[in-house]
Amino acid sequence: MSTSQNTTSPFAIYPDLADKRVVITGGASGIGAAFVESFAAQGARVTFLDIAEVDGMALAQKLKSAKHAPRFLRCDLTDTCDITNAFKVIHEGAGATDILINNAANDVRHTLSDITPAMWDTSIAVNLKHLYFCSQAVVPAMQAKGSGVILNLGSISWHLALPNLAMYMTAKAGIEAMSRGMARDLGSDNIRVNCIIPGAIKTPKQTLMWHTPEQEAKIFNGQCLKMRVEPEDVAAMALFLASNSAAKCTGREYYIDAGYYGDGV
Numbered sequence: 372m373s374t375s376q377n378t379t380s381p382f383a384i385y386p387d388l389a390d391k392r393v394v395i396t397g398g399a400s401g402i403g404a405a406f407v408e409s410f411a412a413q414g415a416r417v418t419f420l421d422i423a424e425v426d427g428m429a430l431a432q433k434l435k436s437a438k439h440a441p442r443f444l445r446c447d448l449t450d451t452c453d454i455t456n457a458f459k460v461i462h463e464g465a466g467a468t469d470i471l472i473n474n475a476a477n478d479v480r481h482t483l484s485d486i487t488p489a490m491w492d493t494s495i496a497v498n499l500k501h502l503y504f505c506s507q508a509v510v511p512a513m514q515a516k517g518s519g520v521i522l523n524l525g526s527i528s529w530h531l532a533l534p535n536l537a538m539y540m541t542a543k544a545g546i547e548a549m550s551r552g553m554a555r556d557l558g559s560d561n562i563r564v565n566c567i568i569p570g571a572i573k574t575p576k577q578t579l580m581w582h583t584p585e586q587e588a589k590i591f592n593g594q595c596l597k598m599r600v601e602p603e604d605v606a607a608m609a610l611f612l613a614s615n616s617a618a619k620c621t622g623r624e625y626y627i628d629a630g631y632y633g634d635g636v
């Protein structure tokens with residue numbers, strides 16, 4: 372690892388990430404957009420998948436002068452055919468994906484009685500199922516190459532038993548188990564699988580939904596460190612875990628939450 376001397380990038384530079392093939396789901400906004408920016412700043416070859424076309428194209432345009440301009444592909448990750456097609460495009464004429472970041476999710480608030488069987492399926496599709504099938508799409512080429520990294524985004528929410536999120540939290544808890552299972556199954560192929568667990572991150576969507584100054588004061592009250600955790604902080608963790616500096620890290624959960632043991636917000 373070295374630090375960037377002459378660029379405007381706020382990120383440490385990991386030389387081994389340059390030219391790596393990185394796929395990021397849900398990369399058009401929020402934490403995913405910080406992943407796209409931070410890996411592009413390493414000189415990695417980034418492809419990001421998202422359903423939000425306007426945001427995705429705007430981000431690709433913003434970063435077009437990166438060493439490798441990130442590529443945006445529209446993909447509805449709740450549709451496994453869309454996933455298959457997207458990875459067909461990604462792998463066409465290219466080598467193995469080196470790093471997959473399974474980031475997309477949708478943390479819709481609900482009460483227990485709101486949920487219908489159809490909504491259950493939708494929530495699992497957007498918060499859990501695609502992580503499995505995106506991983507399945509990249510693993511054979513990683514195995515053939517003898518290396519790879521998969522990072523899955525969990526959530527602090529279920530560790531804190533937050534209210535009105537039982538469906539989302541069910542999926543997020545499953546992601547931790549899935550990560551450990553895959554880490555065990557893929558370790559002998561030198562494929563590392565870890566889970567990043569963000570705390571309360573102030574993204575544009577969270578700000579619109581509920582992240583008011585009053586809520587932030589409550590969050591700070593529950594955090595050991597009284598400071599806001601930003602998407603870039605989560606990206607810094609992802610860069611480390613994706614790099615060779617984390618070569619011995621697999622099958623674990625890495626929190627980036629300012630020590631958030633709070634009693635619910």
Ligand SMILES: NC(=O)c1ccc[n+]([C@@H]2O[C@H](COP(=O)([O-])OP(=O)(O)OC[C@H]3O[C@@H](n4cnc5c(N)ncnc54)[C@H](O)[C@@H]3O)[C@@H](O)[C@H]2O)c1
Nearest residue numbers: 397400401402421422423447448474475476524526571572
């Ligand atoms: N923001 C937080 O405080 C926080 C806390 C804990 C965990 N997380 C986790 O971090 C990750 C990123 O969170 P965020 O706050 O940036 O989320 P976000 O809602 O701001 O962004 C999610 C992205 O996923 C995309 N997406 C949603 N459904 C999709 C679909 N069907 N197909 C393709 N793309 C789709 C959205 O368009 C969006 O660009 C998520 O896994 C989330 O659960 C976030």
